[in-house]
Amino acid sequence: MSQAVRLVFLVLAALTVAQVIALFVFRLSRERSERRDAASQAALRAVVFTALLGDDDESQGARDALRARTGRRWEEFEEQAFTMIPKIKGDAREELVALLLSRGASVRAMTNTRARSYVRRARGAYQLGALGQRDAVGALVGLLTDHSFLVRRLATRALGQVGDPTAVTAMLDAAERDPELTRDVTVALIRVGLACAPELRADLDTSLHTPGHRRRGSIAARALGVIGDVGAVPVLKAVLDDEDAGSLRWAAASALGEIGVPEAVPVLLRVLGEDDPSLQVAAGRALGAIGDPVAVPGLARALRDPDRDHDSARAVAGALRRIGGEGLEELERSDSVYAAEALALQLVRQGA
Amino acid sequence: MDVVDVVRWALTSLGIFFIVYSVLINTSFLLITVLAFIDFSSYQRRLDFKAYDEAFAEPLTPGVSILMPAYNESAGIVESVRAMTALRYPDFEVVVIDDGSSDETVPLMVEAFDMVEVPLVVETSIATKGEVTATYLSRQGSRNVLLVCKTNGGKADALNVGINVARRPLVCMVDADSLLDPDALLHVSRPFADDPERVVASGGVVRVANGSQISGGRVARVKMPHRWLPRTQVVEYLRAFMIGRTGWSRMGGLLIISGAFGIFRRDVLLELGGLATDCIGEDAELVVRMHRWLGDTGRDGRVVFVAEPVAWTEAPESRAVLRKQRSRWHRGLAEILGKHKGMLFRKRYGVVGMLSMPWFVVFELLAPFVEIFGVVFLVLAVALGLGQSIGWVHVDVLNDDVVWYLLASSLLYAILLTLSALVVEEFSFRRYRGARDLAIAIWAAFEENFGYRQLNAWWRMRGAIAAWSRSHPEWGDMQRQGLGERRP
DSSP: OOOHHHHHHHHHHHHHHHHHHHHHHHHHHHHHHHHHHHHHHHHHHHHHHHHHOOHHHHHHHHHHHHTOHHHHHHHHHHHHHHHHHGOOOOHHHEEEHHHHHHHHHHHHHHHHHHOOSSSHHHHHHHEEEEEOOGGGHHHHHHHHTTTTHHHHHHHHHHHHHHHHGGHHHHHHHHHOOOGEEEEEEEEHHHHHGGHHHHHHHHHHHHHHHHTTOOHHHHHHHHHHHHOOOOGGGGHHHHHHHHTOTTHHHHHHHHHHHHTGGGGGGGHHHHHHHHSOHHHHHHHHHHHHHHOOGGGGHHHHHHOOOOTOOHOOOOHHHHHHHHTHHHHHHHHHHOOOOHHHHHHHHHHHHHTT | OHHHHHHHHHHHHHHHHHHHHHHHHHHHHHHHHHHHHHHHHHHHHHTTTTHHHHHHTTTTTOOOOEEEESSSSTTTHHHHHHHHHHHHOOOEEEEEEEEEOOSSSSHHHHHHEEEEEEEOOOOOOOOOOSSSEEEEEESSTTEEEEEEEOOOOOOHHHHHHHHOOOOOEEEEEEEEEEEEEEEEEEEEEHHHHHHHTTTTEEEEEEEOOOOSSTTTTTTEEEEOOOSHHHHHHHHIIIIIIHHHHHHHHHHOOOOOOOOOOOEEEEEHHHHHTOSSSSSSSSSHHHHEEEEEEEHHTTTTEEEEEEEEEEEEEOOOSSHHHHHHHHHHHHHHHHHHHHHHGGGOOOOGGIIIIIIHHHHHIIISHHHHHHHHHHHHHHHHHHHHHHHHHHSSSSOOOOHHHEEEEEEIIIHHHHHHHHHHHHHHHHHHHHOOHHHHHHHHHHHHHHHHHIIHHHHHHHHHHHHHHHHHHHHHOOOOOOOOOOSSBBBO
16 A cells, blocks of 8 residues: 555544444534523513513513613523514513514614624514614615525515515515525515505506516515405506506506405406416406406306316306305306316315 | 556555545535534524514414325324324314225214214316315314325325325425424524525434433333334434424525425425325435426525424334335435436526535435445455465555454444534533433444444445335335334
């Protein structure tokens, strides 16, 4: 065996031994620290719950004990509190946020958003969202163009938690740049709620006339639907009327179904007769969701259409089932296999 | 140059080839491991911010149809389906496709889930061999369990019927004997919601359940198995499936999603015509065909792998069953790579065509051949060395260093690599706990290289040869112990 071979063996053997030792050391030390942390967190959680939910005397005592924490002990509490905030609601949440704000958590979170480490910036965005302070909107909007995807995602979610409608355009811009933020932006807009509806309507209207804005338009339409913005019905109907709007029309049809206004029935029935199967499905489901019997004759005509594809026919039959009454009678009169399926499903739902 | 010189040159060249091959395969895997580590780190950080808890309550989570093909699964089907219905997910249905079972699978399902026959309309977009004879719907809970009875046509055919029947936009294919973690569906469907325009398929990690404590159709306590074959497969799955696929996914070149746990867009499956029924490894073939379709149509689509969601499967405990499984897997790989060889080195297929497929040909398909010939070479070299030392061989035809380098690059380096995979697992998901399980895993990382690897290479080589000679496939049933209530 030459010197070089010995060296190779030595290096590989040393690396092997080092890995084995590292594995044991890491596992044993981490399991020990996990046990320790779990015990201390359980004790801390009990104090926090007492502070938030206990009797007046107990609660005050626990709050004083929490406020008296300093240094590492306060950091432990702050960490714990930030994981609890998204899971609690109402007064308890407000009190926990107030406790954190009283000790400068907002300033520390803002400092985190400017850190060089993307993990710290992400944490900062998360903390600002949990605290829900409107003065954080500027910093969070700035993070929407961060080079780290994690930071962009958490900033988007945080903007939803803060609930300030001034950030709507910035969020839609972010979704336009980054398809992976589609869901986060939609959810954030839904969290902002009706307050952001005017901006969403305006953006949807612009998207309708701007080629290449399909994604942001679809996001706006979906959010308006889930929010249930009745004021958006005219613009959503305008989208459906525009045959060049492509996939935006699917989102608009679904949104009209979610909003549930009967005035959308005529336009939905009209697009139900178009050739796009995805649009037919969205329109059929929307008509079922609205549940207005006025739609029954149109749906019955669609059910008799032999060229309708599987999903579309199923959506039409499902809509008649959801309308009930006249819709069910129409299904009973129909010889369509989809009608038979819908009636059987209705029986199962009724527990028959 | 005399005969001895020629033999010496030939043996040395061969030895150097084996060394270079070993170094390349192990180093490429080391790079994949590093990429996987980076991916796990960012994934873990994402989880720190609890976005997944929020996702459960969000109204935009896409609906999923879980397809469970079943053939004579009366022993565990009810428990498996019950475990599926308990998954944490806002909108899903479980579609059990009975592929013409001759046992009590159907009556047991009907009774356990209070099922009633309903005339569901089955789409015919995907042509199927078997014919649907009845469809049932459960009257229990949220009435989201469907049973489709069909005449026998094989697993791929059953899945195709399931795709036709599915009523949700996403389709999750799960083996009837797989156990899913409660949040598995939530995690693995997340990429579709994050990037609905581009993600077409997503796969989750499959781990070995042998040895673990199983309760109520769930892996309640993860433990390392004690027996040789399953414990070796634990580290093998970790290295090859979890680390390997995560690394490839990070590069954008994920070629395979396991049939035991994969989720797909239904509209894409319909457009592709479902799973191929004429090849082994239909799940892997589907993903390769999906890549091909994306490249051919110029669509910007993604196939992703999510390391956290876990499906647990029972690994073979006997050599006979393992032989069949590995031979079939490799035969499937050979068939798929042969069927789609037109994708090799074509830019339009991106990383898959330019890197993943060539890598799979050189370091997966051909690896067992190199391994077997490498073993023969080593045996010959050792015999020559022994012959020299006892005076039977009087010529020096092989440099000792070549043999030592080969041992270092193929054995020591491989052990190091598997230990690296354990280190990555330790720093990320750490599903196994306690020093004892760690010791078993480390031991398995060593022992895998002495016997198991060589046997595996032999079986895989035969699988590839069978594919090329187009011999009749060895189907056979996968004999399993069953993953019912079990304590380690």
